[in-house]
Amino acid sequence: MELKRIVKFEAERDPAFARWITQNPGGERIRHCLQCGLCSASCPLSLWMDYTPRRLMHLSREGFKEEVLSSYTIWLCTSCYACAVECPKGIKVTDLMYALKARAIQEHFYPKRFAIPELAREFSRMILGWGRITESRLVMRVFFKTGLMRLIGFSYLGLRLLRTGRMRWAREKVSRQTEIIGLLQDVAATRKELAR
Amino acid sequence: MKYTYYPGCSLKGTGRAYEESLLAVFHALEVELEELDDWNCCGATTYMSYDEVQSYALAARNLSLAKKTGRDLMAPCAACYLGLHKTQNYVRDYPWIGHIVEHALTAIGYSTDLSVRIRHPLDILLNDVGLPAIKAKVVHSLNGLEVATYYGCQLVRPYALFDNQREPTSMDRLLAACGATIVDYPLKTQCCAGSQKGTLPEVGLDRIQRLLAGALRVGAETIATVCPLCQFNLEAFQEQASNAHQFDLPVLYFTQLLAVAFGIPLKQAGLQRSFVSIEPVLAHREIAYV
Numbered sequence: 001m002e003l004k005r006i007v008k009f010e011a012e013r014d015p016a017f018a019r020w021i022t023q024n025p026g027g028e029r030i031r032h033c034l035q036c037g038l039c040s041a042s043c044p045l046s047l048w049m050d051y052t053p054r055r056l057m058h059l060s061r062e063g064f065k066e067e068v069l070s071s072y073t074i075w076l077c078t079s080c081y082a083c084a085v086e087c088p089k090g091i092k093v094t095d096l097m098y099a100l101k102a103r104a105i106q107e108h109f110y111p112k113r114f115a116i117p118e119l120a121r122e123f124s125r126m127i128l129g130w131g132r133i134t135e136s137r138l139v140m141r142v143f144f145k146t147g148l149m150r151l152i153g154f155s156y157l158g159l160r161l162l163r164t165g166r167m168r169w170a171r172e173k174v175s176r177q178t179e180i181i182g183l184l185q186d187v188a189a190t191r192k193e194l195a196r
Numbered sequence: 197m198k199y200t201y202y203p204g205c206s207l208k209g210t211g212r213a214y215e216e217s218l219l220a221v222f223h224a225l226e227v228e229l230e231e232l233d234d235w236n237c238c239g240a241t242t243y244m245s246y247d248e249v250q251s252y253a254l255a256a257r258n259l260s261l262a263k264k265t266g267r268d269l270m271a272p273c274a275a276c277y278l279g280l281h282k283t284q285n286y287v288r289d290y291p292w293i294g295h296i297v298e299h300a301l302t303a304i305g306y307s308t309d310l311s312v313r314i315r316h317p318l319d320i321l322l323n324d325v326g327l328p329a330i331k332a333k334v335v336h337s338l339n340g341l342e343v344a345t346y347y348g349c350q351l352v353r354p355y356a357l358f359d360n361q362r363e364p365t366s367m368d369r370l371l372a373a374c375g376a377t378i379v380d381y382p383l384k385t386q387c388c389a390g391s392q393k394g395t396l397p398e399v400g401l402d403r404i405q406r407l408l409a410g411a412l413r414v415g416a417e418t419i420a421t422v423c424p425l426c427q428f429n430l431e432a433f434q435e436q437a438s439n440a441h442q443f444d445l446p447v448l449y450f451t452q453l454l455a456v457a458f459g460i461p462l463k464q465a466g467l468q469r470s471f472v473s474i475e476p477v478l479a480h481r482e483i484a485y486v
Contacts, residue, residue: 025248025290044387048399076399079241080349080387085361094354101245115395116245123242127254131236133205139394157432164469166210174236179257179304186300187253194292 008064018063024099026084026092030061039083039093049073053083053093060096069109074100075116118145128184131174136167197324198228199315200265202258204276205237211273211424213466217451218272218317220460224333225325229270232262238271238279241390249293253300255283259310260301268313270320274423278350280314281357316351317451318366318422319358327373335459336484337375341477343453344381344416345371346407348388348426367420367450374457383410388429404429405437412441417477420450431471446474461486 021027033054040052050072051059059068068074074097083093104110105117122141126133143151161167174180207215222229235258237243239251259280262269271277287294287310298308321330345367352361359366364385368378388407393400407430411419421427431447448470455465456478462485467474478485 025286025293044403045389045399076392076396078349078387078390078392079244080390081353082349082387085353092354095248098244098248102247105246119391119395120242120246123240124246124250127237127239127243132208133237133240135206135209142394160432160471161210164471166212166469168209172205172208174234176234179306180236180254182304183253183257183300184250186303187247187250187296190296190299191249194296 013063014065015063017065017068018061021060021096021099024096026095027099029089029091030057030096032089033057033061033091034089036088038086038088039091042082042086043077044080044082045076045078048076053077053097057091057093057096060100068100069104069107073097074104075110075114077101113146115142115146118142121145128181129177130171131177131180132172134168134170134172136161136169137171197226198230198267199270199320200232200262200267200312201229202232202235202238202262202269202271202276202280204235204271204273205240206273206275206424210428211449213452213469214272214424214427214449216464216466217449217455217460220464221451221454221458222317224455224458224460225321225329227320227325230265230267232258232265232269235261238273238276239283240275240279244279249296251279252283252286252293253297255279256287256297256301256310257304257306259283259312259314260306260308263307263309263312265312268315268320270315270317272317272422274348274350275425277314277316278353278355281355284310284314285355316358316422318351318370321370321454322366323358327369330370330454331373334374334457336457338371338453338457339375339481339483340377341375341453341481341483342379342415342417343371343376344379344411344414344419345384345450346381346411346419346421346426346430347385348421348423349385351422352385367422371420371450371453374454376453379411379414379416381411381414381416383407388423388426390425390429393429393433400429401433401437404433405439405441408434408437408443408445409441411445412443416445417481418446418448418453418474420448420453422450434472444472446470446472446477448474456483456485459484459486 077097389403
């Protein structure tokens with residue numbers, strides 16, 4: 001059992017993080033959050049979460065960066081947009097979950113070999129390389145990153161997919177890949193310029 | 197009638213049957229489709245967790261290409277449909293996103309006009325083709341087949357452009373016109389857990405079990421879907437999901453049921469790719485098929 005102090009001192013909060021969350025698209029109105037809980041009630045995954053969406057919104061706007069970025073909640077969000085649709089204050093909770101996931105990936109706030117961020121990374125690499133996703137290859141790459149043992153459990157499914165022609169090894173790709181690379185590089189460059 | 201067709205990655209892989217049945221049905225209705233030239237991945241939910249603005253730029257390349265065709269853009273995959281719409285909205289609503297995306301498009305020599313109209317096949321079938329024309333094509337009525345229409349999340353959330361957000365009925369109306377009985381399925385817009393069956397298996401399986409049990413409880417003989425990931429989740433893990441319930445429920449794309457009603461051979465509609473065959477149900481309902 002790990003002993004942990006739950007209550008934080010004012011000085012331990014991260015006001016820059018609290019500001020950052022309001023600057024994300026969809027987070028402009030997070031300070032209007034009533035804590036009504038419609039997000040948590042409409043979320044089909046909230047019953048698995050360490051912090052429900054309602055609590056996560058509150059922790060975020062109060063600057064509890066560590067708790068938020070290391071929570072299971074952000075990875076459990078499947079982006080079904082129920083919370084964003086139901087929120088009476090127009091807070092786009094789903095978009096904030098995306099922003100939090102991206103930040104957690106950048107700052108390495110997740111356990112090694114955790115499949116969800118690895119999937120996101122491999123997905124982005126495949127786009128940079130080929131412009132399209134070949135599902136079979138993506139799944140294989142994630143297995144390589146997160147533990148090959150899990151592959152055994154999936155071999156039967158893989159076989160059935162092969163038999164029904166639903167698993168194709170042939171690579172899906174765009175023909176003008178230089179455009180994809182140019183596009184993504186330009187986004188990165190402009191963003192850097194804006195940040196300056 | 198002619199549309200530009202944006203298949204997306206899944207319709208070339210696990211969702212092949214969706215593409216096959218969609219093309220067959222549109223062909224039968226004499227609606228022309230032309231695949232978007234050199235389309236790329238829409239970004240989907242996965243790229244959005246990695247870098248949102250880059251995912252908007254990826255979707256924008258498709259929109260720019262599609263705008264040039266001068267026709268509406270049809271996106272059958274729910275994730276693509278959402279990703280393309282979201283991009284249009286965010287490029288417009290957030291000037292800094294618009295600036296970055298338009299700068300990137302210009303850098304690769306693309307037009308920044310992204311105003312193409314994005315349509316889902318359900319929207320096109322109901323509002324452009326129309327129910328009378330669809331009814332006229334029905335040669336094998338679905339004979340009261342009890343269908344749970346499962347819309348999943350991203351078709352109606354957050355943007356519901358041609359249907360009711362909380363109680364969508366477009367697929368219901370379409371399949372009822374082919375003779376199906378639509379059961380009242382309260383979970384019709386609940387999430388299928390997306391890719392979590394792969395990443396957090398116990399969570400994914402729990403959702404799949406609940407969705408399947410819910411469909412059985414209301415007497416569904418089959419589930420009709422509009423999304424390749426929903427279809428895959430609900431079909432491929434039925435054996436694993438079987439607990440108190442034994443699941444043996446065909447899960448089809450709505451276009452496959454239309455194909456059956458139109459008398460299109462099962463193989464042309466990708467029905468041989470199912471893990472759970474629809475044939476026993478069709479035989480039980482005395483629905484003819486080839």
